[in-house]
Amino acid sequence: MESLSEFMEITEGKAKIRVPRSSKVFYNPVQEFNRDLSIAVLSVFSEIHHSEKLKTRKRQRSPNVNDTIEIEPVKLEIGTQTELGLEILEALAATGLRAIRYALEVPGVKQIYANDISKTAVQIMNQNIEENNVKHLVTSTLYDAAHVMRKRQFESETKFDVVDLDPYGCPTNLLDPAVCSLADNGLLLVTCTDMAVLAGNTPESCYAKYGSISLRSPACHEMALRIVLHTITNVCTRYGRYMEPLLSISADFYIRVFVVIRTSPFMCKSMSSKISTVYKCRGCNMTTLLPLGSAKSDSKNMKFTLLSGPPVDKKCEHCGFPHLVGGPIWTGPLYNTEFLSRLSNYMKTEEAEKKFNTVRRMRGMLGMMQEELQDIPLYYTVPSLTNTVHCEAMPLRYFFSALVGAGYRVSSSHCAQNSVKTDAPQSVVWDVIRTWVQTHPVSEKRLQNSVTARSILSKQSMTEIIFDKKYNTVPKSLQGLVRYQQNPAPYWGPGTKGNSKQKVILSATEVECETDIKCSK
């Protein structure tokens, strides 16, 4: 062990921890947002979990009580052991910071298990647990994470209520034991930092790790989320279980999903209708989805059918280029709307205001998620559309107003600035661009050099498009909130094994959007 002078003290939330200056053990300050959000999610989840447990207990004690049993909300305590509280595994705990913060900040905890495979990490973790006075709530272990989870699955009477996987890079080798060690209605929290793989730089590695081909596209960050949700679904269904996302977030250099794991062999079968293959045009980037199956229910039964494909012609109807095939990806919802609204209500409280350094960013992100069209997977970005035809940039609000005026629904995505989700057909999206080009013409030279632009612009617009310069894409409720984090902090990026020095990119500034178009730093 290093001497005390070789440690630096870090305060985050209610925890004060020591990390060796040599930084053999991982501490990434940029992940504070990730940890804050996890604490907020767990706080809300803990309340729901607790009242479910109380209901189950009441039912067991008096079996004749019906399903509509009412439970008075109980104020759960923080920092003391709650009998029916959460049993949480932090499988890759490093310095123990996250686990200690869970103990000091999440209400209704029964026990937290903080595990790491590194001996040095566990030594430092033990010291941190002691100094934060949470020995009664946090137990450390020095094992391979898979071993801890399998041991729980096979040797314990109860399973974990929460499993948190926060690895360097890819978590998929731990998903099977994680799913098997979770109780029914338990919560799985997963971080993935291998964004290059998930965003389409190495589709073959993505297939090897996640069982899905990633594609480079403007919507690659949402596609990354959907690849991971597909992978978790795929693991779950092997065990007669399925997952339901409470929250899925793309932030900074990583993604993080919070999914509830439930058991139902019947629901497992219907998952094929929520997983789709992706066809992406090589020329104009338009993406078309083909679900693996269809599940429709009448009043009595669920009917499963196979679908015919492909959903696109050999050549793209807009630009004539062929398609790349990617996926499969999850095409069900990214969020549970009821949970989102409970979480954002919690975020508005004074308690949250005092507790989290990153509260403004969390509010902004959650607000955006609540606005997002849940039934529309993937998004366009306006710069990518205008770049495809080489025309002048178009403000996001013009694009929104054109689609709304033509009778379609629109929203942004929290994953990317200038993003547009819409139920408008692809041809209408191009009609907006065609109409824009009428007053913002593309140079003849550029047209000559781009087959894609020529093909798209040679067609007549079939939709009446009106641009409303005054349209505001940011609802009043979200104005003044931090929506997209643009300039990350020094040492921004995921850590790597055995090296805690990260890429240095720009300075730390939050971006606040009063309107949708320009974000001032």
Ligand SMILES: C[S@@+](CC[C@H](N)C(=O)[O-])C[C@H]1O[C@@H](n2cnc3c(N)ncnc32)[C@H](O)[C@@H]1O
């Ligand atoms: C990204 S860090 C965890 C950071 C921590 N969750 C936090 O929020 O501060 C990853 C940790 O996983 C540990 N690790 C890597 N492979 C492991 C395995 N198979 N089992 C347990 N721990 C492992 C590493 O030693 C490292 O401390």
Ligand SMILES: [Zn+2]
């Ligand atoms: Zn095309």
